[in-house]
Amino acid sequence: MCVDNFLYEKSVECPVCGNTFTVTAVKKKAYMVESRDTDFCVHYKALNPMLYDVWICQLCGYAALQSSFPNITPKRAKLIQEYITPKWVARETEKIITYEKAVNRFKLALISAQISKAKASEVAAICLRIAWLYRFMNDEEKERTFLSNALEKYLEAYANERFPLENMDEATVIYLIGELHRRLGNNEEAVVWFSKVINSRTGTERIQKLARDQWHLVKDELKKNSVS
Ligand SMILES: [Zn+2]
Structure with a gap:
């Protein structure tokens, strides 16, 4: 199937400099879910729409x-405008975005977010997606680095921001923090955060089930480790 069939172009206005530019967008029909990972990374059957999730203004660099x-x-x-635009060198806009190109685009979004002091939840969402891109590329070491950055920023957001965070309610964020701990091998911390979700009895049915499943998984892991 040609990737081109899933893409179209649309016009976007930059809220920083007022420039109007074209982005490649993904048609609804491309969103065919194959599976979902326990940290919400979605695997798609055809094209991965996440590759197109970063918009870049070529005029100001936002x-x-x-x-x-x-x-x-x-x-x-x-x-x-003060710190990015003067150093910005416009590059060609790509219609088809590969994983390698997507990583670079997400890292530009990360720089924009950090330099402009975006909320921790926004930085966390970008870091988590970079970790997923590395997962798709089978680069475990870099995936871990960005999972760890995402965890640090979600902890900061959890402590300081109001819910929902990027469409996630409180129970979902607590679950995700637990799951990021688990994936990074911090099993004891993972149990604490999963228990918080379970004991709160809040959140959706799906989040409660995920929290219970992952709590059992990590408990088994802890048992195994204490035996050996
Ligand atoms: Zn701009």
Whole structure:
């Protein structure tokens, strides 16, 4: 199946500099889910829409996930113009985005978020997606690095921000923190966060089930380790 069939172009206005530019967007019919990982990474049957999730303004250099792209505050936009635009070298816009190119685009979004002092939850969402890109590319070491960055930022967001965080309610965020701990081998911490979800009895049925399943998984792991 030709990737081209799933893509179309649309016009976007940059909230930092007012430039109008074209982005490649993914048609709804491409969103065919193959499976979901326990940290919410989605595997798609055909094209991976996540590859197209970062928008970059070639005029001023502002880059962000499309969900947060329009929502930059004037204060943050000023920081982009002050620290990113003067150093920005426009590059060719690509219609077809490979995993390697996507990693670079997400890292540009990460730089924009960090330099303009975006909320921790926004930085966390970018780091988590970079970890997933490395997962798709089978680079475990870099995946771990970015899972760990995502965890650090979700912990910061959990402590300081109001829910929902990027569409996730409190129980979902607590579960995700537990799951990131588990994937990084911090089994004791994972148990604490999964228990928090289970004991709170809040969140969706799906999150409660995930928390119970992962709690059992990590408990078994801890038992195995204490025997050997
Ligand atoms: Zn711009």
